[in-house]
Amino acid sequence: MPELPEVETVARGLQALIAGRKILSVSLGKTDFMDNPATIEKELPGRCILGVERYGKFLLLRLGTAPEIESTQSAEESALLVHLGMTGMLLPQAVAEPPKKHTHAAMLLDDGRELRYVDARRFGRMAYLAGEVLQKELQRFGLDPLAMSVEEFVSEIHARRARIKALLLDQSVIRGVGNIYADESLWKAKVHPAQLGVRLTTDELHKLYRAIQGILRKAIVLRGSSISDFLDADGIPGEYQRHHRVYGREGKRCVRCGAAIRRVIVAGRSSYYCPNCQKAPRGFGVKRKKSKARSAASNTNSGKR
DNA sequence: CTCGATCCCTGGACGC
DNA sequence: TGCGTCCAGGGATCGA
Numbered sequence: 344m345p346e347l348p349e350v351e352t353v354a355r356g357l358q359a360l361i362a363g364r365k366i367l368s369v370s371l372g373k374t375d376f377m378d379n380p381a382t383i384e385k386e387l388p389g390r391c392i393l394g395v396e397r398y399g400k401f402l403l404l405r406l407g408t409a410p411e412i413e414s415t416q417s418a419e420e421s422a423l424l425v426h427l428g429m430t431g432m433l434l435p436q437a438v439a440e441p442p443k444k445h446t447h448a449a450m451l452l453d454d455g456r457e458l459r460y461v462d463a464r465r466f467g468r469m470a471y472l473a474g475e476v477l478q479k480e481l482q483r484f485g486l487d488p489l490a491m492s493v494e495e496f497v498s499e500i501h502a503r504r505a506r507i508k509a510l511l512l513d514q515s516v517i518r519g520v521g522n523i524y525a526d527e528s529l530w531k532a533k534v535h536p537a538q539l540g541v542r543l544t545t546d547e548l549h550k551l552y553r554a555i556q557g558i559l560r561k562a563i564v565l566r567g568s569s570i571s572d573f574l575d576a577d578g579i580p581g582e583y584q585r586h587h588r589v590y591g592r593e594g595k596r597c598v599r600c601g602a603a604i605r606r607v608i609v610a611g612r613s614s615y616y617c618p619n620c621q622k623a624p625r626g627f628g629v630k631r632k633k634s635k636a637r638s639a640a641s642n643t644n645s646g647k648r
Numbered sequence: 649c650t651c652g653a654t655c656c657c658t659g660g661a662c663g664c
Numbered sequence: 665t666g667c668g669t670c671c672a673g674g675g676a677t678c679g680a
Contacts, residue, residue: 344672344673344674375656375657376656376657400674426674426675428657428673428674428675429657429658429672429673429674430657430658430659445658462657463657463658463659464656464657464658464659464672464673465656465657465658466656466657466658466673466674466675467674468674468675503649503650504649504650505649505650505651506650509650509651512674514674514675521673521674522672522673522674570672610651610652611651611652611653611673612673612674613672613673
């Protein structure tokens, strides 16, 4: 599941592998995850890939008209935005190599390779954007977690009344953090996912800030987490999943205190946390609006909840 | 503003 | 071996 470290890994790989290449032609498969497939088919051929950047969880393929330097100011800025969703992969492959199943876009490059977008679930997104439309789209997103200052982070979180987990996942607040790194960061900072952002102390937020940056940086060094089928641009899985402390570890021991890791739904997402290290806010765990009739029935197996 | 619910989609895990 | 069912989850959207 590509989040910031995975997308950063892919961006770096692609930068090394395809920057400077020219797109000769494009062929598309299923297009229901693309904003504007006809525009993609029309605009990409003949364009040069100036560079590949990460923007939040997006890959940004900067496009130019000339193979060398952007010269005329008349050429407006343009880019292909690619979101990998859950299962997306962007792989430069030899044309002779048989395409993987679920290959939905193939861009023929001027060195004889094809840049292929593969995405089984099509939870990703692809869009060709230019000029003001591109700027507007990028402005929708919040702070870059690796570039933000601690003051920016604190004021952003303190301004919101939502739960901290929801805020970390909200791309308009912070761009790039997803479910895995949110949970890992909250555990490291000893903050409960259901805690309200506005209720967190400055000290807690400083800890959380450091946790987010430390974990993301380490995950980037380890080329991200490969949970299901994430592969980077070189087709290599990441290593960070071996360092997960809470994510996917329901029922296992907290490596810090030995308590059993729990899973609850916060902000509509599975949230893994240590009930001992991460103290729940007042009122958490109070049943919302169910009658007591089902407490016996739901108490079936041991670790599950 | 914030919430939960719903939908999108397919593969993998699991039960029988 | 092969069903059926559930679940994963980022993000858009809608109603409360």
